[in-house]
Amino acid sequence: MKGGSSEASGSCKGRNSCSSTVMKGTDKCKIVENVMIAPDMYKMAFLSEHIAFNAHPGQFVHIKVPCDNSLLMRRPISIHDVHPQTGVVEIAYKVVGRGTRILSRMNAGQVIDVLGPLGQGFTISRGIKSAFVIGGGCGIAPLKFLARRLKEEGIAVTALLGFREREAVYGLSDFEEFSNRLLVTTDDGSLGRKGLVTQLLEEELKEQLPDVMFTCGPVPMLKVVQRLAREYSVPCQMSLEERMGCGIGGCLVCSCAIRTPNGDFEYKRVCKDGPVFWSREVMLDEATIEC
Numbered sequence: 001m002k003g004g005s006s007e008a009s010g011s012c013k014g015r016n017s018c019s020s021t022v023m024k025g026t027d028k029c030k031i032v033e034n035v036m037i038a039p040d041m042y043k044m045a046f047l048s049e050h051i052a053f054n055a056h057p058g059q060f061v062h063i064k065v066p067c068d069n070s071l072l073m074r075r076p077i078s079i080h081d082v083h084p085q086t087g088v089v090e091i092a093y094k095v096v097g098r099g100t101r102i103l104s105r106m107n108a109g110q111v112i113d114v115l116g117p118l119g120q121g122f123t124i125s126r127g128i129k130s131a132f133v134i135g136g137g138c139g140i141a142p143l144k145f146l147a148r149r150l151k152e153e154g155i156a157v158t159a160l161l162g163f164r165e166r167e168a169v170y171g172l173s174d175f176e177e178f179s180n181r182l183l184v185t186t187d188d189g190s191l192g193r194k195g196l197v198t199q200l201l202e203e204e205l206k207e208q209l210p211d212v213m214f215t216c217g218p219v220p221m222l223k224v225v226q227r228l229a230r231e232y233s234v235p236c237q238m239s240l241e242e243r244m245g246c247g248i249g250g251c252l253v254c255s256c257a258i259r260t261p262n263g264d265f266e267y268k269r270v271c272k273d274g275p276v277f278w279s280r281e282v283m284l285d286e287a288t289i290e291c
């Protein structure tokens, strides 16, 4: 069952004082950096020892948008990276609406109210030796933390990253550091190979099969990755995005259809049971939101 999330109005007394809806388990986190990394794409770093120590790749945080009376619902954003030694947590987000626009205008020293880490992240099984990490657009955001962790585990990473155009490219230096091979496509050919990242993926799969694939990006891209994973019999995990309400499993706003072993399907919650699912289980035709 899907539902729309309505946002009631609230009051806000000052820039850093939006505490009326603070939930148990949330952190008041000081922003240490908030910079534009591509047009409409920002990277924010904030301090949260709890999240930095406990997060797994693929999990997300739920952020209360400060100081807008009409935006009571938190915004889910993937964890881009963590630095447990310093307590710094990074997110990378695209400005698509009011909530993310307000976040993009916040400065170092200001405080945001963050709930997390939330959800089930990527599973890195024992014995994995090679992985393809496939990302498109702002869906690349959760894959940096994953690539770092894969490298720490001694797993050979091939990163395949797709962007619309050269101007939209971000994060390449991270993937140069954490992957063994970095392959980039742009739709217009202004950087890397011209075309879709899924075309490059198919060429790579014809050459070598990894033990596992991990992916996040727009639904049309996920559908092709899902088909290729099936055709080439490579296990694949994908991170889904859905409109969210509570972010902790209580409201069913984020339900998605998941195939059961007997060929039937059931609804699962992207926030609590996901956002990462095995691609063979995901029924993407039911998905509605594209990043």
Ligand SMILES: Cc1cc2nc3c(=O)[nH]c(=O)nc-3n(C[C@H](O)[C@H](O)[C@H](O)COP(=O)(O)OP(=O)(O)OC[C@H]3O[C@@H](n4cnc5c(N)ncnc54)[C@H](O)[C@@H]3O)c2cc1C
Residues within 6 Å of the ligand: 060, 075, 076, 077, 078, 079, 092, 093, 094, 095, 096, 097, 098, 099, 100, 101, 138, 141, 142, 240, 241, 242, 243, 244, 270, 275, 289, 290, 291
């Ligand atoms: C688990 C999860 C992780 C996410 N991680 C990231 C991330 O790392 N970086 C990033 O840029 N975005 C991420 N998103 C998407 C992000 O949550 C939305 O872009 C954000 O909530 C939009 O808020 P807004 O107020 O700016 O836009 P709104 O005014 O609420 O909406 C503007 C547009 O964004 C779309 N949108 C709204 N909510 C979502 C959503 N939950 N998922 C996809 N599209 C949405 C709407 O359909 C609409 O077209 C993630 C979403 C989920 C569910």
Ligand code: FES
Residues within 6 Å of the ligand: 243, 244, 245, 246, 247, 248, 249, 250, 251, 252, 253, 254, 255, 269, 270, 271, 272
């Ligand atoms: S957002 Fe409420 S159950 Fe997922």
